Amino acid sequence: MEDRRVKLADVARVAGVSRASASRALNGGYGVSAEVRRRVREVADRLGFEPHGAARALATGRASAGSRERIEIVIVDPDPQALSAKPFYGRVLTGAAQALAGHDVALELKLVPAPPSVDGDPPFGRILINMPPLPAAAYARHGRNIALGASAPGVPFVAPDNRGGGHQAAAHLVTTGRRRVGAVFGPDTPCARERQDGFLRMMAGAGLTVVSAHGDFTRATAYAAAKQLLAREPRLDAIFAACDVSAMGVLQALREAGRRVPDDVAVVGFDGSALADAADLSSIFMPAEEEAASAVQHLLDPALPPPARLPTALTVRGSS
The missing domain is CATH 3.40.50.2300 (Response regulator)
Incomplete structure (x- = not known):
């Protein structure tokens, strides 16, 4: 017998959002505006959507840590040894992890030699590093993103002076x-x-x-x-x-x-x-570290003012 129960995909289609956004709206997750949350819930009520108990537990992260919301750090670097050879990336990870302390949001790292294709089911947010302007602009249409360093027009960024x-x-x-x-x-x-x-x-x-x-x-x-x-x-x-x-x-x-x-x-x-x-x-x-933390804070709350340029300072040592 055909299962005619309303599914999450039906709610997402009628509300005009992605399945991931619909899930977040219904389960109180990060990454959706108050307007989207209201619209999705109205559609769910109108269609008679009843989430399966196990599915709800997975969506809210109560079933396992692996199902939490996540922020991706996407590093475009052709060097496969870049993470060990370039201290900057380790400092970014440290700052991002510190900024997420106390939040039920996972941190995921992607080191890729070229800009990856945009995921149809985006994470809560992405921090883009070394992303060229055109792919960065495409990413801006799929989820919440911020770049470390100026990138494409319309993509918010945080950077030092x-x-x-x-x-x-x-x-x-x-x-x-x-x-x-x-x-x-x-x-x-x-x-x-x-x-x-x-x-x-x-x-x-x-x-x-x-x-x-x-x-x-x-x-x-x-x-x-x-x-x-x-x-x-x-x-x-x-x-x-x-x-x-x-x-x-x-x-x-x-x-x-x-x-x-x-x-x-x-x-x-x-x-x-x-x-x-x-x-x-x-x-x-x-x-x-502060640069990465500022990026995370902006992803968590886009209503914050645009990140300012962070100050730099010369440390004189024996080489000069």
């Missing part, structure tokens, strides 16, 4: 008397472009020309870029690296070239990670 940090690094090198300056900038991403812009603007204001090369925020490409810089300008007396991982490659190239740090060449990185502390590296500190 990258330009200000680049300016601080340049000002430090100029005021300490460095005049033959090189830089290993990052890939073609908003945060890397902002750091480069802040650094170059300050150097131009001081009347200095920067010899530059680009890497991809990995040690290997920064090492190759630093060797290229030294071949082009052997008398460099300072190098700015656009992240601390890149700075490790710069330091390796300088050691192999017999250049002393900081006597011959000063080095400044960007991130303020544990790498900088361990290597006695001067670095621009950016509050990655």
